[in-house]
Amino acid sequence: MKSLVRWGATLGLIGSTLFSSFFIENLQALALTDEQVRQKLQAVPVFTVTDQNGSPLVASVPQQGNEAVAVAGVFISQKDAEAFVERLKTEKPDLGNSVQVVPVSLGEVYQLDKDNQSQPNGLDFQYVPTQQQVQSAEAVLTENGKPQQQFRGVPLFVAKAGQESGYLTIQQDGKQLIPFFFEKEQLQNMVNRFKEQQPELAASIKVEVVPLEGVIRTLQTSDNQQLGNILLVPSRESLEFLQQSRPDASGQSAPQGQQ
Numbered sequence: 001m002k003s004l005v006r007w008g009a010t011l012g013l014i015g016s017t018l019f020s021s022f023f024i025e026n027l028q029a030l031a032l033t034d035e036q037v038r039q040k041l042q043a044v045p046v047f048t049v050t051d052q053n054g055s056p057l058v059a060s061v062p063q064q065g066n067e068a069v070a071v072a073g074v075f076i077s078q079k080d081a082e083a084f085v086e087r088l089k090t091e092k093p094d095l096g097n098s099v100q101v102v103p104v105s106l107g108e109v110y111q112l113d114k115d116n117q118s119q120p121n122g123l124d125f126q127y128v129p130t131q132q133q134v135q136s137a138e139a140v141l142t143e144n145g146k147p148q149q150q151f152r153g154v155p156l157f158v159a160k161a162g163q164e165s166g167y168l169t170i171q172q173d174g175k176q177l178i179p180f181f182f183e184k185e186q187l188q189n190m191v192n193r194f195k196e197q198q199p200e201l202a203a204s205i206k207v208e209v210v211p212l213e214g215v216i217r218t219l220q221t222s223d224n225q226q227l228g229n230i231l232l233v234p235s236r237e238s239l240e241f242l243q244q245s246r247p248d249a250s251g252q253s254a255p256q257g258q259q
Helices: 008-011 033-040 077-091 106-117 132-142 186-196 197-206 213-220 224-227 236-245
Strands: 044-050 058-062 068-076 098-103 124-128 155-161 166-172 175-181 206-211 228-234
Touching: 033 106, 033 213, 033 228, 044 077, 044 106, 044 236, 068 077, 068 186, 077 098, 077 236, 098 106, 106 124, 124 155, 132 155, 132 186, 132 206, 155 186, 155 213, 175 224, 186 197, 186 206, 206 213, 213 228, 224 228
Parallel strands: 068 124, 175 228
Antiparallel strands: 044 068, 044 098, 058 068, 155 166, 155 175, 155 206, 166 175
8 A cells, every 4th residue: 555645735625715604505315436536535644554565454354154354444543543553562562563654545545445346355444533523423413312322434524504404615716615524623613603604594503423434435326416515624633744744845745754
């Protein structure tokens, strides 16, 4: 698995446009092509644990029928990935001292997963969310009147408002985009700005949470042209990583930490 070395252009997808928000009608239930899905995921950095040859660390996970599947973890947080390696160094020093944290694009993971589906005994990828955001997701479900339950998957937070429960959006390059946030705190900042701009809609705002895995499946399968308006907004930690990864004036990339 190759480390992604060019992320500079992806920062343009975020920018200062998150300081304003707008309102459009609900998404209605054309699937995106694999390339379009990959491009949409490309701006999100995730973190894998690999050996010195760049091969991902895998675990054998039992399945029904006593079969086992090779699974590689994909961490949403760089800090979580690094903490995992530190635990390995303590519990299994021979293994822990031979692996490293490598940043890759979520788009690259998506493509690798697609490629592996056609291979016998192909590698599966399991996304590892941050526990703080999982707890926030479970709190959102409770606030929305759903029975207390464990949230499964990587949570993405989105907001709706108005009589027709339209998604809150941002405007960028003349387009209205629907941001799905990896951090509830980022969404709350947007909601607060929206309340200032349109206080008459403040009481109608509703925060929802959906799994990243479900959003990816929807992008692949749903016949909805507005899916192209979805924007995945990385966490603040990941945005800082992207900023540090941008080439400086000399054309060299800034230090990225453990590689």
